[in-house]
Amino acid sequence: MDSVTVVVIGGGATGTGILRDLSMRGVKTLLIERGDLASDASGRFHGLLHSGARYAVTDPRSAKECIEENAILRRIGKHCVEKTEGFFVRLEGDGEDYEGQWVAGCAAARIHAKRVDLKEARRLEPHLSRRAVSVFRVPDSAIDGFRLCWQNVASARRYGGEVRTYTEATGIERAGDRVVGVTVCDTLTGAVDSIGCDHVVNAAGSWVGRVASWAGIEVDVKPDRGVLIAFNHRFTNRVINRLRPPANGDIFVPHGPITVLGTTSSPVASADDNVPHVEEVLELLHNGTELFEDLPKYRILRAYAGARPLYSPGEGRAASRDFTILDHSTDGLRGLTSAAGGKLTSYRLMAEKTADVVCRELGVKAACRTAAEPMVEDPPRRLVTRARPFFPPYGLDLAASRLGAAFGPVVQGLQMHPEERRLICECEMVTLAEVESAAREPTTFNLGDIRRRTRMGMGTCQGAFCSLRAVGALVSHDLVADKDGKALIRDFLETRWKGIRPVLWGDQIREAEFQREVYAATLNLDGTAQR
Amino acid sequence: MKGYLYDSDRCMACTSCTVVCPVAAATREFLGPKMVGPALSRFRRPALAPDLAADLCSNCKNCDISCPSGVPISTLNMLSKAEYYRHHRHRLRDWVLSHGQLMGNLATPFVPLSNLAIANPISRTMLGAFGFAGRMPLPAYVRKTFRKQFRALRQQSFPQKVVFFPGCYIDFYDPGVGLDFVAVMQANEYEVVVPRGLGCCGTPMVANGFPGAAERAVRRNVRALQEWTDAGVPVVACCTSCSLTLKQEQQELFDVPGAAELAARVYDATEFLLELRDRGKLKTDLKQLSGRYLYHAPCHLRDQGIGRPGFEMLGSLPGLEISDADAGCCGLSGSYGFKGDRYEVAQAVGDALFKKVRASGADAVISECGTCRHQITVATGAKTLHPISVMRRAFE
Known part of the structure; x- marks a missing residue:
């Protein structure tokens, strides 16, 4: 039986971010993931590093968090972020009032939103709809979720952090009111093992509730399904957002040679259901065609679905994209922390707050340094x-x-x-x-x-x-x-x-x-x- | 640039084009049409600097012929080359090779001095230093261009008219082919018109990364031909690259008003004659000929998707024996094989054809394309003819 100080369950952005954070603070940490890294929500989203402008009206706190984290990630994650910038585009018929609220919201959150002359916008993005009436540029970027997770791990490894993929947690071992380990199963061989530890971090995304239930604790994370389409070409060089209250199919994100259109939002019983349906694809195409009139002519490569791990009283788009760190000592169990909710753009902050809780409990004084150091070095x-x-x-x-x-x-x-x-x-x-x-x-x-x-x-x-x-x-x-x-x-x-x-x-x-x-x-x- | 985004979207990555690409077969340095065209087109928009991966492409268009999805691969290649040269200087050599009309206008008044100036050992060394292939002689200019000779020609007038598009090669190097065409048409009661203002079709400029000059050439030709296309008069070329450009390439590259109407009237000369024959419009009392010929189909004829009308016509002439070499590209591809750094590739590409020619023992090699004929003559010493020249003997 191996033994480490902390076991992190879940190899998405949050989990790998926590692994990196704790490792940099000198805490011996092992991350376990039932599949490959980023095989769920962190690899099944539109790959957008939000500027926060999308939340400027509906969720000012998330907006502010996003713009701060956006700036940090563009610095430390140079090799997984493509600094594309983004446009917010209001079309004929979209409410003008909302535009005013949005501009004010961006200003309040300190998101730099600058109006772009329509002619200039068309020169920069020639395929954009002729029905555009206002265009603003914001510091949105594209981010590769797979690479983000692996580069977090690469950074963590330099500080002694370890990863085991295809290793599924099956239970939490406790001695009295303390966590003492995790039972695991190798999903490729079926071999069962257990790992001793002082602390378990539950970063299982949409499955946070399941992991917590092994300790008899209820955490109500609601998976919210989002479907996306990948197109064969990069027909936009910028992230294109519709300037109206957030709705389905109103974000385009360029990624290297392709463009991703997303997303939908619907509550699902199980986040394991990630098969996209034709109906959802058609809805996205229908909405997306308003921003790019030639969209039906563009070749689609594939569609995919993921689930947002929402943790708040609301549902779907009304639910906050905020995260919550749950220190389960308040539930009478020491040594278990759950990171619930959140979104990819603020994963680093979520990891920092989680690591703060863990370190406080472990008595580790080291401060977070994840915002200061690049995840991977530039090649010479x-x-x-x-x-x-x-x-x-x-x-x-x-x-x-x-x-x-x-x-x-x-x-x-x-x-x-x-x-x-x-x-x-x-x-x-x-x-x-x-x-x-x-x-x-x-x-x-x-x-x-x-x-x-x-x-x-x-x-x-x-x-x-x-x-x-x-x-x-x-x-x-x-x-x-x-x-x-x-x-x-x-x-x-x-x-x-x-x-x-x-x-x-x-x-x-x-x-x-x-x-x-x-x-x-x-x-x-x-x-x-x-x- | 029209519909380029959708066109490369049709690529299934099946790789047929790379299999048939003569340049890819000759050198591993070339990534092949699939990579250079549709695959790299996906990376060109996000890229900060354009690439020159298409530079080894000779624009022979065998990729386009093979593509089951109708992707204009060679045009994607030419577009990427054009984009590169929007940001980089051209080589002087490429400018010279692509501006044949201008060079011809300069050189013709001084023939034979100008030919001597190009062909003597000293200047050939100098040309080598400028990047020309020392071992590939440039064709010699004629003293009297086709257009000059045509103006001096007395044609019998007929109500049926046909416009002849001479193109640079026939005008400056091989006027006999144009005169043969006029003679064949006259024998079949057509009057040939060569409107003022016609010039280069533009394809050498496209192939060497001068899209601006090519578009100007297209506009000028469309303008010069407009009154005839409006009147429904067919436009015929004896050069298959000219006819291909007028029919298709210019439409893939540029958006010139009137170009589509022109394209609908354009024929390759052999295509035009075969159609007349099939409609019973050609005279039938033909002279008995003799001779054993080998036929080479130019790539730019094959890309037109009209079969091998010249080969078919000649096969039906009394007394002729003709076989199809069926040996692919000759390698020269207009200006490509004249370049020092492309010469080896061009020779390797043409090797299969050269072997067929040498083994054939034919009296002459027949081909529609002037530069194909030049390449074959230089490489094998064989005599070459345009099919129209053979037809003239039968019709007159």
Whole structure:
């Protein structure tokens, strides 16, 4: 049985943020996650780093928090944040009164919202609706949730923090009124274990209530479902928000080569239900077309769904996006803290407040330093220059950002072995060297794990080419010695299919059929052709 | 730039284009049409600096021919090249190679001195220093351009008119092809018109990253042809790159009023004649010919999706024996193979065709495209002809 000071349950932004915070304060901390990092809400949102302007009217406190955290994350998270800026766009027919309230709200929250001349706005965003009547620019940004979590972990590791993915917490062990450990189950092997600790942090997002219930405590987190659509192209270079009271389908976020449209809001019984429905996609398209008139012509890559962990008396959009730290010693159990509610933009602050509570109880005096230090170092300029010839155009900067500390070894590999420069994923420009580097990580078990670290399979062909190539590379390099290559491909394609199914029309139905032809007909992956 | 966003959206990443791309087959340095066109187009909008990944693309358009989704891949490539050169200086060599009309106007009055000035060993070394391929001679200018000779020509007048679009190659290097076309049309009771104000079709400018100059060329040609297109007179070119540009490429790249109406009237010369023949409008008492020929279909003809009308026509002429080389691209691609840093690629691309030509023992190689013919002659020493020149012998 291992023993640490703190076990964090949940590998989303909040959990990894707490791991980083505690580790930086010198507390020996282990994070456990039942899947891969960011496999739920932190990877299933629109990837928007709010400026706070969205909450300027409805939730002034969140607005203020957002703009402060936005500034911090753009500084410490340079390699997972794309500083796009954002537009708030009022269309003909949208209430003018709201615009006035919104401008006042932004000013009160100290969010810099500057009016943009309509002609200039159209020059900057030529695909934007002709029905725009007011445009404001705000410091919204795009943020990569997968990378955010892994870079939190990379930072935590430098201070002794540890992570175990595919490790599900199954119970909280107690001795009298104290927490003494966590029972866990390896979700890949089924092996059961327990981890001794002085403190457990419950950062399980929508599942906070379930974890708390093991200690006999009720925490009423309401999962609120949001559906999003990823488009094949970046048809806007800025985050585009509709300037009206927050509603469904009124935010567009550009992410590297793609654009994400979101989101919906509906209460769900279980956050495990993350299959998007056609009906939801159509609603988003209907609303989104008001901001981008050509939207129905743009190709959709996939749709996905996640759940916001709302913790407040209200429901849906009326509920606060605020977070609450619950010190369960008030419930008569020492050594358990739950981080409930919240949103990605303020995850760092939520982690800081949680770590403050934990440290107070542990008697640790160290102060929070997570806002001061970048999560990953910039790669040395000379190394970047040396690496340029090894990457296709645009590939270098993407790789330098996503690889973090692994960039140096990957470049060395690319220099010594030119064949490693071949692209496994052409849509997202991921080299063989990067796939192998991700595969060698002890926390990588399947192609999905490689996808979340590299973006392999997230582009136009949705895995049609890269799954086969990646498995080929992994098998020939003995990186999957005890695994079934066919099963790896099948599992990967099934998860891709889950997102393609609700948008199965237009260009994407042709792509899906092409993929089916390759894997089912040519490679007989589903065993249609009998011997 | 029209509908570019939706066009690359249609790409299924199937990679057919990369499989058929002659440049990708010749050098691993080229990422291939799928990457350079649709795949990179997804990254170009967020990028701060444009890329030159398309520089190795020769604009031969085999990618477009193969694409099952109708993505104008080569045009995406040319657009990205144009974007690059909006921010970077062109090479002098590329300017020279793409402004054939201007160069021709300057050089023609001084023939043969101007040819000597280009072709002597000293100037060839100098051209090499400017980035021209030392081993690839530039075609020689003629003393009298096609247009000059055409003006001196006495045509019999007929009520049926056809507009001839000469293009730079025929005008400055190969006027005989244009004269052969006039003769064939006259024999079939058509009067040929060459309106004033026609110039370069624009495709060499597109291929070398001068979209502004190309658009000006398109506007000028559309204007010069307007009165004829309005009257419903067909516009015919003997150069397949000219006819392709007038029909299609200019429409993919620019938004010029009247361009679509013009495009609907444009024919390749062999396409036009085959259609007349099928409608019973060509004379049928043809002279008996003889000879064994090998036919090479230019890429820009194949991209028009009209089959091989020249090959079909010649095959039906009495006494001719003709076979299709079916050996892909010749490699020259207009100006591409004249460049020092592209010469090796261009030769590697054409190698399969050169082998076929050498092994064929044919009397001559027939091809519609002037630069294809130039490449074949330089590489193999074979005699080459435009199909219209052979037809003239049968019709006159």
